[in-house]
Amino acid sequence: MCIKKTIFYTGALFLSLPTSLYAAEGQTIEWLTLLMGLFGGLALFLGGLEQLSDGLKQAAGDALKTMLSKLTSNRFMGAVTGSVVTGILNSSSVTTVLVVGFVTAGVMTLQQSVGVIMGANIGSTVTAQLLAFNIAQYALLPIAVGFFMLFASKKDIIRNYGKMLMGLGLVFYGMGIMGDAMYPLRGYQPFLDILQRMENPLLGILAGAMFTGLVQSSAATVGIAIAMAGGGLLSLPAGIGLALGANIGTCVTALMAAMGKPPEAVRAAVVHVAFNVIGVLVWLPFISSLASIAVAISPPSPELEGVARIAAEVPRQIANANTLFNVINTIVFLPFTALFALVAERIVKERPAAPAVIEPLYLDSALLEVPTMALDGVRRELTRAAELLREMIQSFQGAMVTGDLVALRRLVNEDDKIDILEQASIEYLGKIRGNALSEQESDEHQRLMACAVNLETMADVIEKDLVGLAERSRRVVYQRSETSKQMLQEIFGYVSQAIDFLIPTIRDKDVESAEAILDLESRITRVGKAFLVRKSERLGNVPEAVTIARLEVSAVDKMERMYSLCKHIARTHLSEAE
CATH class of the missing domain: 1.20.58.220 (Phosphate transport system protein phou homolog 2; domain 2)
Structure with missing residues (x-):
């Protein structure tokens, strides 16, 4: 309830924030207002993601359990399961943490977990695809509808869908606030110089990895990149760099979940890190090619020019590049799940068992x-x-x-x-x-x-x-x-x-x-x-x-x-x- 109240209070604060506080292009930037909008919008975004994820988990909890309980050693089914579960949970980090728990409990083998982890990266791109739809101006509608479904109904199923709808609205509203807050930066040369340096893929990947590791949400990093692109502030190569870095930063959560766990759980986390890092390194020389493919498959806006065209086209291009990166990586690496498991076993050795009367196996x-x-x-x-x-x-x-x-x-x-x-x-x-x-x-x-x-x-x-x-x-x-x-x-x-x-x-x-x-x-x-x-x-x-x-x-x-x-x-x- 504390998180829910925080979301409501924060939302109420920014719902009442007049847009006139934001400086127009060329005017003096009000840094306090800008930072309030940026971090407040981020708080709404992350709170909305949590609300959305909670609603999805409660509505689909039994389905998730059934899917994972019927998981076979077939690596392709494992990848499909990982994709679907991550799409439902709205977070590849959460899926990987669950996989670590299942491996610890002996419910899933290490080789099975490799396919699920690979598929989880595909499922994580669903959020980015949703965010690429520029519907921030309509975000108050799902917030209002979801609020009344959540608090007016006594049926769990309706309350869960209300929570999902309200969370989705808060995600888009938070993105809108962040975009409005960053609008004055379009005329601020030092910031534009920083973005120019972000054209260097290594800097973009490093920034994306650090921010994702900090907030433990790759969706937040990609969401900010899409919001900046929607304001005409971010180019496609820089956005791709941030998205690739987010794939590395999301490994932090898995590593933290594996700390103090049996070797099998640590190996699952190592597989996650290895898959994401190797995938980024392989694509590093081909970012321009990835950008070209993303442009080719994304809808153009030839009727627009300059910043307006960038704002209309680049958000979807970033989302598509992120999806392409993860889908191609999974297809390429999926035949090598046994090799990933073997390398993880070589890196993480068995530890001598500590004497104990008995320990729980399934309470992860x-x-x-x-x-x-x-x-x-x-x-x-x-x-x-x-x-x-x-x-x-x-x-x-x-x-x-x-x-x-x-x-x-x-x-x-x-x-x-x-x-x-x-x-x-x-x-x-x-x-x-x-x-x-x-x-x-x-x-x-x-x-x-x-x-x-x-x-x-x-x-x-x-x-x-x-x-x-x-x-x-x-x-x-x-x-x-x-x-x-x-x-x-x-x-x-x-x-x-x-x-x-x-x-x-x-x-x-x-x-x-x-x-x-x-x-x-x-x-x-x-x-x-x-x-x-x-x-x-x-x-x-x-x-x-x-x-x-x-x-x-x-x-x-x-x-x-x-x-x-x-x-x-x-x-x-x-x-x-x-």
């Missing part, structure tokens, strides 16, 4: 950019916890049969593992809650939080209660009947089955598994009652028999509690299906 901060994917990461982590719980109950049953007290005490370590995953999942869910969630995502958030707590409670029942009861029963010298043993084993078996069904219920949201858990209730209740009746009828005055009866009835109670927790998780997932 990069996934927080898309709440749907972040929630899916929590679900995968809780599936691991459920698998550990199944191992605990199986180990407990085996130790009870063999009387292995060492194996029983070893279950404490297994409980610690589940505690770690549960705590990490809850903390990660807290970070997810920092985003704006749809109603569906909020429901999923609540289900996963309850699931995490229930799994940890079941592990505690085994470690704190059942293990303690087993150890105490081993110290009592008393020959239990085979019937009682069989009834206890039967209840253990049913609870173990419930935990078996719990894994596909959590992992796949499998309705049949959830229903199978509920179907076990009548059997567990029947055996539990029968066991209690048997103990009641056979309870005598022998102290050892009384002690064993008390311990066994308590064990049945604990197992019924575990089943009750399984049942709660199953019911929450069935309510989602309904």
Whole structure:
């Protein structure tokens, strides 16, 4: 909400800014007004991009997750996926950060990530193509319409589209403000001299890379270049230099995301840097050819002359050159994805693994950019916890049969593992809650939080209660009947089955598994009652028999509690299906 308020307040400030404050060509430049317009317009531009990206991510979160989950090792499909996802997310940096997270989590191999990273550069040009349409004068309309959709509707889908529309309007309005602010510079010779030096491709690339690394948005750099070109301030070669530099500067975000991550994630970031830097270096001698192709495929304005013609033609030419650069690079380098992966593996060596009880695999901060994917990461982590719980109950049953007290005490370590995953999942869910969630995502958030707590409670029942009861029963010298043993084993078996069904219920949201858990209730209740009746009828005055009866009835109670927790998780997932 803070970002949203900042956008509104900043927008309100510049909506009320009179255009007469800007000096006409040849007059003295009011630097304070110019800087306010330039940086204020940039703030609106970046805020609008974030608003647009948030709306897109919330509207298409499930689609993104489906696309990435079905990603194959086919490099061409990877490139297409990277292009589409980046076009939706509105940022190649965000896509690369997500890829780093997927590689870290083991969801995606390094070679798969190479194709996605290459395709992401194509998707990033969609924003530039949109910006090349000179519709700043109409920007207030989508802002107004998007505002009322966002705040008047209670439906998530309409609010998301409203957020997208308002963000798009703010992007164009911010560009318009920046263009108006820079208009007086058309007659300021020192600034024109700087732009003249920008004709040198190396200076343009350096400036574009530095600015993009600073604001962490290649769209902002290309947007400013298009805004300057639209004011007649920037030539095509200088604009191409800035766009190429933006492709290098956007690597900063990926490198920052990979810091402190496993080698696989660092390698994905290295691939991103290598692809973009090599691509720029290859094109460096051919910038004039790229400019010629961009001019040939862009619509001309022969009816105009001088600065007016530059302002009409160059913005689209810059956008087209940026798209051409990234499309051709991807086509040329795509057959060499395996080579890129191999070089990255040679550069980034494996690090010796640090000793740890257990660490989360799927709770990567990069996934927080898309709440749907972040929630899916929590679900995968809780599936691991459920698998550990199944191992605990199986180990407990085996130790009870063999009387292995060492194996029983070893279950404490297994409980610690589940505690770690549960705590990490809850903390990660807290970070997810920092985003704006749809109603569906909020429901999923609540289900996963309850699931995490229930799994940890079941592990505690085994470690704190059942293990303690087993150890105490081993110290009592008393020959239990085979019937009682069989009834206890039967209840253990049913609870173990419930935990078996719990894994596909959590992992796949499998309705049949959830229903199978509920179907076990009548059997567990029947055996539990029968066991209690048997103990009641056979309870005598022998102290050892009384002690064993008390311990066994308590064990049945604990197992019924575990089943009750399984049942709660199953019911929450069935309510989602309904």
